[in-house]
Amino acid sequence: MFTIPREIINRHKDNKPSYNRVYWILRDCLIDGNINIGEEKLTEEKIAEALNVSRTPVRTAMAQLKNDGFLQNISKGRVGLNEFSIEDKKNLVESSIVLESAAASYAAHRATDEDIEALKEINNAIRHFHSGNRDDRNAFSGIRDLHASFHLMIAKISGNRFLYKYIVENRNIMRMLYVEHSVTEDTYPHIIAPKHDQLIEAISQKDSEAAKIIISSEILNTRKLYMRGYSE
DSSP: OOOHHHHHHHHHOOOSSSHHHHHHHHHHHTTTSSSSSSTOOOEEHHHHHHHHHOOHHHHHHHHHHTTTEEEEEEEEEEEEOOOOOHHHHHHHHHHHHHHHHHHHHHHHHHHOHHHHHHHHHHHHHTTTOOGGGGTTTHHHHHHHHHHHHHHHHHHHHHOOEEEEEEEEHHHHHHHHHGGGGGGGGGGGIEEEEEHHHHHHHHHHTTTHHHHHHHHHHHHHHHHHHHOOOOOO
């Protein structure tokens, strides 16, 4: 049965207009795993009833979610979560490497001292995530979002708004595909954070080639976090 957590509804209760509020509520449900891939067939009527709104803002929000790659048409008036094949996942990894290595290269030339400190602050929060949080869904969502925020910060520092746009779209899909059981005790403090340290150092030294290599390596090394069923 399709349900929407009250926490997510409250998170976006002040968003206007109404279609924007519906969009962000549904988007968070998808990213947080409140709607399971392959199990839900959504209708405008079902969502409108759950959110106590008319079908018009729901229709607009769902059109945007389809445009963003979260949803796909199943039949007339019905949509389901967009399912990604192994080939799709490989393409997502490859496109992320191309886009984010370019962003890291630009960032190495443009990062300010304030930018470097912001990256260090995010990475310190990632480093202090511990395994005791793994069974806490809110904690897991938080660390997952910190990981995405680190990469989006680099994209923003790049100064290329087109790169940033495409990286945001890729990272949104990655967040939706996150596989919680792939997170181990060592994942964040001993795998991701040290790689980020190397990346921050390369950017601070304005070494664009090293930055490209390091971020590409990190995406490859951590792909199992969001690539259920991915294999070489």
